[in-house]
Amino acid sequence: MTWVAWRQARSAGYGLLAVTLGFTALALLERTEELSGMTRSLSIYLSLFVGVLLGAPLLAQEFEHGTYRMVWTQGVTRVRWLAGRCAVALTITLAGTAVVHGAVIALAEGGRGRPALLPAPVDGLDTAGLSPYARAVWMLALGLLAGAVLRRTVGAVAVTAGGWMATQLLFDNGLPRWVPDGWQDDFWAVQLGASGLLLGLTALAVVGTLFALGLRPALPVRRPAVTLVRPTPIRPD
Amino acid sequence: MSRPPSRVAFAVLLAVLVGSGVVAVLNVSADADATTRGIRARELARFTATLPEPTGPYPVGTVAWQIDGTGRPDPWRPGQDRDLTVQLWYPAQDRGESAPWAHPNVARQAARRYGFAAESLVALRGHATEEAPVRRDAGVLPVLVFSPGDGGNRTDNTALTEELASHGYLVVAVDHLGDALEGSSPDGQLVGRTKPELPEDISREELTGPAVVAQVEVRVADVRAVLDALGRVAGTGPSGAPATAEHIGVRGPVPVGLAGRIDLGRTGVLGHSLGGATAAGAAYADGRVRAGVNLDGLVAGPVAVEGLDRPFLVLRQPSHTTRIDPSWETFLPALRGWHRVVTVAGSGHYSFADLGLWARAGGVDLRTSEETYRFNFGAGDNGRATELTRALLVGFFDAWLRDRPVPAVLGGPDPQYPELTFG
Structure with a gap:
């Protein structure tokens, strides 16, 4: 299953x-030239690539090519098939994000002889901490x-790109204003709040x-037992 | 590629996932750490800056002058004659209200540059009283011209200039307009930095190259123009009346009792960093200069090779060696007058400027790498470095402008001053 996925x-x-190699090269460049902060600020686009390259075509192409029918008739349940594809895509997403984030910290910022310093939790929210990961996972989903x-790749890519822009708007304008008083200087509160929203x-x-x-998720709702014959209601005396 | 067994494929997937997780945790904690330091630095930026009290016997007075049209075109501000702003400190008759360290325009912009909250420096006051009458029993005043470092302003070394004034000197610090980052007129109107920038990653060889030499030449000419202007003020006679002296090319109030008390026969120069180069250059070029001090600066131009025959003191931070500064290779052996090269243990380049006193309190160490911080601000206590620098400067100029014996602090290693080494 993993291999097919x-x-x-x-x-x-x-x-x-x-894309990941491109960001790493940029981070190395930033180290030698005076392009301070460039890699970190451009790293917001990584999640766009995740959504457009990986997320949007993943199911749309199955429908376009009809491959889903083949898989579904191979004795693999639809849920297992979906879970397998998602697990691989999620792993690629997290690995790419971790590498780019690491390149920003270790190559672009650490190597310049000046430690990275983010002046406030909100200022670095769209590029720092948990949010790159939450954001990439959200774009994948x-x-x-x-x-x-x-069920069309082009349409899915367009919608995903639009969603990325809306997310960026959220980071630029929404989230910084919604941080409650007293949380402003709490890195974890701000980070968990934003990432929680995205998750x-x-x-x-x-x-x-x-x-x-057409896969009903198992919702915590009590379902009646499937019976062919409706039992006769018992009338109270 | 043939299909691997599904167990292997799954194991690879899991390994990549776990690896990414570990890297992600390291990254997130690095960001958390950087942000925590950022928050702390922001809090510290609102610190209260202070300057140490001068230790000399006299209260201190201060006044700013503009020195007009020094008769040469301004190389850094084309189309106009070069003018300068100077700040004077002198022994005062009485102590009044202390003047601000700098005009709010200057303080605000400097604070932003250092990453401090504006009020930290805007609210800062020195220990000098504006336009106070000159101390009557201080006799005639030896003159010291102070040249600040590259980009430095006339009040950047107030802890030192006030100290010297409290010991009876007339100290005149120069805004090399067009060089100073917060250069300003006497009433605080900012004058931008327009001189050609030296390359950020200037090579060891270029440090002694023509670009640096040209800049030091302008600064040396500035110092000489200041001495000329002081000569003209001294020439207005000992009437003691306050005067605005436009006809002598000096604009600004002359404190009561100053005119007849300027003793250009006992003149010294000193400076920090590029100002140290200026001091050495002025001592070389101008016969009026009898003694000079270079605070951790390079040396440029002919003086770097030919040296000096006058008393000269060099203070250095431990990492300022001939390895990073080739000018000292030729300059130090060519010093023929009385001289000392004194290393202040634990000091950094800005331990000789007011900034050093505030660097740690203001969170500069949180915003720089340890290595950068140590080079600029040292590993030790800059309050102590300032104390030692003050004692060395007063002792040096007392010895060579006032014929007093060379004090213990300058004499050589002394258990009282374990931080000082002589070489």
Whole structure:
């Protein structure tokens, strides 16, 4: 299963590898030239690549090529198939984000003889801490949802890119203003708040994807036992 | 590529996931650490800056002058004659309200440059009273011209200039306009830095090259123009009346009792960093200069090779060696008058400027790497470095401008001053 999922994600995986190498090269460049802060500020675009290269085509291409039917008839349950593809895509996403984030810290900032210093938790929110990861995972999920609903790669890519811009707007204008008084200087509160919001959106997108694929997620609702014959109600005396 | 067994594929997936997780945790904690330091630095930026009390017997007075049209075109501000702003400190008759360290325009911009909150420096006051009458029993005043470092302003070394004034000197610090980052007119109007910038990663060889020499030449000419102007003020006679002296090219109030008390026969120069180069250059070029001090600066121009026959003192931080500064290779052996090269243990380059007193309190160490911090501000206590520098300067100029014996602090290693080494 893992191998099939990798084969299916391979071209997207290579695309993201190229993007990751590009950011690493940029980080090395920043170290030698006076381009202070460039790699970190450009790293916001990594999640766009995740959504557009990896997330959006993942399901949309299955529908375009009809490959999903083949998989579904191979004795693999739809849930296992989806879980396998998501696990591989998630691993690629987290690995790419960790490498780019590490390059920003270790190559671009650490090597210049001046330690990175982020003046306030909110100032670095879109590039620092947990948010790069939460953001990349959210863009992956949004791409999946768009692909599952639209079943067309071009449309899914467009919706995902639009979602990325909306997310950026959220980071630029929304989140910094919503931080409650007293949390302003608490790195973990600000980070967990923002990442929690994105992971909440991610959960919604996953549920939406399952619905769009006709896979009812197991919701904690009591279901009646399936019976063919409706039992006769017992009338109270 | 053939299909590996599914267990292997799964193991690889898991390994990549765990590896990414570990890297992510390291990254996030690095960001958390950087942000925590950022928050702390922001808090510290609102520190209260202070300057140490001068230790001399006299209260201190201060006044700023503009020295007009020194008769040469301004190389850094084309189309106009070169003018300068100078700040004077002198022994005062009485102590009044202390003047601000600098005009708010200057203090605000300097604070931003250092990463301090504006009020830290805007609210700072020195220990000098503006336009106070000159101390009547201080006799005639030996003259010291102070040249600040590259980009430095006339009040950047107030802890030293006030100290010398409290010991009976007329100290005149120069705003080399066009060089000073917060250069300003006497009433605080900022004058931008327009001189050509030296390359940031200037090579060891270029340190003694023509670009540096040209800049030091301008500064040396500035110092000589200041001495000329002081000569003209001294020539207005000992009437003692306050005067604005536009006809002598000096604009600004002349404190009561100053005119007849300027003793240019006993003139010294001193400076920090590029100002130290200026001091050495002025001592070489101008016969009026009888003694000079270079505070941790390089030396440029002919003096770097030919040296000096006059008393000269060099103070250095431990890492300022001939390895990073080739000018000292030729200059130090060519000093033929009385001279000392004194190393102040634990000091850094800005331990000889007011900034050194505030660097740690203001969180500069949180915003720089340890190595950069140590080079600029030293590993030790800059309050102590200032104390030692003050004692060395007063002792040196007392010896060579006032014929007093060379004090113990300058004589050589002394258990009282374990931080000082002589070489």
